[in-house]
Amino acid sequence: MITGHPGSTQRLLTVAQLKALRDGGLTDRLLYMAELRGLLTQYGALGEEQARQAQPDLFGIENGFKALRGRLDTLNDDAFFARKQAEEDALRAFVAADPSLAAKVGEPWAAIAAAEASFDQFDDAYLLIEGGRGFASDYFGFARGLYRAGVERELPNEKRLREFSEAGLPRLEQMLLSEAPIYPEYEKVKLAWSLTKLRETLGTDHPLVKRILGKESPQQLAARLIDGTRLGEVEVRKALWLGGAKAVAASDDPMIAFARDIDAAARELRLRYETEVEAVEQKNAELIAQVRFAKDGTGVYPDATFTLRLSYGAVQGWNEKGTDIPAMTHIAGMFERATGADPYKLPDSWLQHQADLDGKLPMNFVSTNDIIGGNSGSPVINAKAEVVGLVFDGNIHSLGGAYWYDGRLNRAVAVHPATIIEALRKIYGAGALADEMTGQ
DSSP states (O other): OEEEOOOOOOTTOOHHHHHHIIIIIHHHHHHHHHHHHHHHHHHHTTOHHHHHHHHHHHHHHHHHHHHHHHHHHHHTOHHHHHHHHHHHHHHHHHHHTOHHHHHHHOOHHHHHHHHHHHHTTTHHHIIIIISOTTOOOHHHHHHHHHHHHHHHTTSOGGGSOGGGSTTTHHHHHHHHTOOOOOOHHHHHHHHHHHHHHHHHHHOTTOHHHHHHHTTOOHHHHHHHHHHHOOTTSHHHHHHHHHHHHHHHHHOOOHHHHHHHHHHHHHHHHHHHHIIIIIHHHHHHHHHHHHHHHHHHGGGSOOOOOSOOEEEOOOBOOEEETTEEEOSEEEHHHHHHHOOSSTTSOOOHHHHHTGGGSOTTSEEEEEEOOOOOTTOTTOEEEOTTSOEEEEEEEEOGGGGGGGTOOOTTTOOEEEEOHHHHHHHHHHTSOOHHHHHHHHTO
16 A cells, blocks of 8 residues: 555546647647757756756756656557547436436537637747746746736735735745856856747747847847846845835846736736636536536546545556566666666765675565655555555656556556665664664
8 A cells, every 4th residue: 555645647637638738738848848958968068067057957857758758658548548538428428318417517528629729729829928938047937927926916816816826925935036046158048049949939920029039039139138137146136026016117127128028918828828728628627527426426536636645556567568577676686787877877885885785685666556746755555554665756657647547557666675774774874773663
């Protein structure tokens, strides 16, 4: 049994929503991330300092790319779509057989499909302008956050954009006043690239592209904005945050002016998305949920929302394209794979103690438990109520668990306590802690 708080799943999406993700949303996002990954890798190759600057972003992109690729693989699985289509057909047949229910819920699946079709007409502009893909720079993030905070805090709480509610302001303030270093040359590279993508995607003659770039190239605009801004200074951002709308309106910082100039267009795109897509899908998802409850009762559990979940499973490997993958690895296997270079580079502390470690001890194991992001750190408990593992990952197929659980392939990955105790005693000099954990 695994107890934990899985973060988010989307297993109740309609077929239309899943097709939109497969054919547009996820594919486009992966292409965007792949290009950005290439850009940052190229920047990091310029030198040790550039590599250090790019590493945090590159790590996040690599992690996100892996997760989204796993989801896309699931969306391209014919068995997955066949099951989803069958589930949806059964729900629609259930409604058709009950005139009173049909009169109550109408055609929610058709409404959601229409909303997805509507979004397809303006999704690029929305993601680039309001979503921020066209302005990949921390400086722009500061500028938009400060400008909108000044405007939104003048409004009653219930009329603000959701991220500027009273509940959200402490987190926003922490982000805006962070003392983490910012590297202007690195920011220029990212911003120039994203502005180029903006022009490439929307087209040179698009009104917003003309307004944003004018007669400047993406590189020229990025250089002018970043060379002229003072938003890299925490005290400047703090003064604008505390000064509110009046201070932001009076600011002549070029990045603030840039964010201010495009804000009306960005808000228009956001309003259109919230009205034509988000609100429609939320309303009709509620109607479909009513149908599902009427048909299946409590037989279908809700999507993950960081609430406590219990998952039961068995230690079991899987078959990967004809090759049986064993359920367990051992300490010796880790050293067999070590190459001395990333991603198979072991810490010196482990290499120095290789001879001291029992290579036959189990290292990691997989189980059929249903987990998702947010389960990391969850204990694995056996029938005797003993902790026999600690979840830290899932196999690549488990990433598709966002949309369904596939017992053929989805596996949770946990570290075995035998390795934890072995490392505490023989590598980290934490024998007292190991004694406490084992009750000695």
